[in-house]
Amino acid sequence: AQSVSQHNHHVILSEAASLELGCNYSYGGTVNLFWYVQYPGQHLQLLLKYFSGDPLVKGIKGFEAEFIKSKFSFNLRKPSVQWSDTAEYFCAVIALDTGRRALTFGSGTRLQVQP
Amino acid sequence: EAGVAQSPRYKIIEKRQSVAFWCNPISGHATLYWYQQILGQGPKLLIQFQNNGVVDDSQLPKDRFSAERLKGVDSTLKIQPAKLEDSAVYLCASSLSSGRSTGELFFGEGSRLTVL
Numbered sequence: 001a002q003s004v005s006q007h008n009h010h011v012i013l014s015e016a017a018s019l020e021l022g023c024n025y026s027y028g029g030t031v032n033l034f035w036y037v038q039y040p041g042q043h044l045q046l047l048l049k050y051f052s053g054d055p056l057v058k059g060i061k062g063f064e065a066e067f068i069k070s071k072f073s074f075n076l077r078k079p080s081v082q083w084s085d086t087a088e089y090f091c092a093v094i095a096l097d098t099g100r101r102a103l104t105f106g107s108g109t110r111l112q113v114q115p
Numbered sequence: 116e117a118g119v120a121q122s123p124r125y126k127i128i129e130k131r132q133s134v135a136f137w138c139n140p141i142s143g144h145a146t147l148y149w150y151q152q153i154l155g156q157g158p159k160l161l162i163q164f165q166n167n168g169v170v171d172d173s174q175l176p177k178d179r180f181s182a183e184r185l186k187g188v189d190s191t192l193k194i195q196p197a198k199l200e201d202s203a204v205y206l207c208a209s210s211l212s213s214g215r216s217t218g219e220l221f222f223g224e225g226s227r228l229t230v231l
Contacts, residue, residue, distance in 0.1 A: 006156070034219070044158070045119075056178040090157050097161070102148055102171060103220055105157035 002027035002095045004106035012112045013081050021076040021109050023065075023091030033074040034092040034103065035065055044090065050074065061085070086113045117141065119223035127229045133195035136226045140188070140209030146170075148220065149192050150206040158206055164190065165175055181231050194228075202230045 005024045013019060014050050025031065035047040048059025055067040065076045074091060092103040120139040128134050140147050146165050150158035161180065163171040166187040175182070179198070184190040194201055204227045208220040 005158075012218070036222075042218075043224040044208075046219060049219060094159075101146075101158045101164045103158075105150075107155070107157045 002031070002093055002098075004091050004093050006089075006106035006109050007093055008109045009107070010110045010112070012114065013112050015083055016080045017113075019076070019078040019081050019085075019088055019111070021091075021111070023074045023076065023106060025072050025074065025091075025093045025104075027072075027093065027095050028095045029098070032094045032096060033065075033067060034094075035059065035063070035074075035076050036090045036092060037087050038090070038106075039087045047076075047089070053055050070081055081113050082112075083113050083115050085111060087111060119207055119209055119221055121205075121223035121226050123226055124224065125227050125229075127231065128197055129231050130198040130199055133193065134197055135194075136192045136205050136207075136228075138190045138192070138207030138223060140190075140207070141221055143213055145187070146210045146222070147190050148206075148208040148210075149182055150208065152206055152225070153205045154203070159203075161192070182226035197228075197230045199230050202228055204228070205216070205225060 003026045007022045033050040037047045038044045038046045048057050050067045052056045058064045063078050067074050088106045088108045091106040094103050122137050133209045148163050149161040152158045160177045163165040167184045195210045204225040206225045207223045210220050
C-alpha cells in the first residue's frame, strides 16, 4: 500500500522568507499527487495537483511543487511567504493502477509565518 | 456552488455512548468518502462509497463503526459504542467519480468528536 511522508512537522518562518516543504511517497507505479491546505478554522482545500506532463506545477497563491519521479518526491515551494500562509499543509497521493481509489495523506506540516 | 455539508460541527459524548454524523456531498458527485483525522495526524480513510455501494471499507473498525449512503446522496457515519481513541475530526469528502478518479476531493468542514 502507498504511504506519504512529510518530514517537517512544524515550520516557523518570517514573512518574505522562502518555503520548501518536503513530501515523499512510497509507491512504484503511476500516481497523482496533491497538496492540500487547511487554514485555521477552515476546511481542507486543494492547493495544487500533478497528474502528468510538466513536473513543475503551479497552484494558487504563488505556490508551486516539483515532481521528481526518481526521488519519489513532490516538494512544495513558495519564494516569499506571507502571514496569511499560516496553515497546515498536507501532501497526498493516489495510486492509479490499484483498486484503491482514495487519497492517502501525509501527517501534515504546520506552517507558522511571523510578521 | 454549494460545498460539502456536514453536521454536527461539534459533539461531546462519554465513552460507550453512540454518535452519528451526517454528510451531504456536492450535487452530482458520485463518490463520497469518510476520513478520520486524529490531532497531529493526516486524514485516514474510513470508507469510500461509489453511488450507494461501498468501494473500500478496509480501514473501518466494523465492530463499532458503520456507514451508509442511502439513495447515493447523503451519508451517515455512526459510532457505537464510542471509545476514547475515537476522539477526532470526521471529514466527509466527495468527488465526481472514483472509477476514473483523478483523486481531487472536496472536503466539508468536519465534525469534531470528543469522547470523555
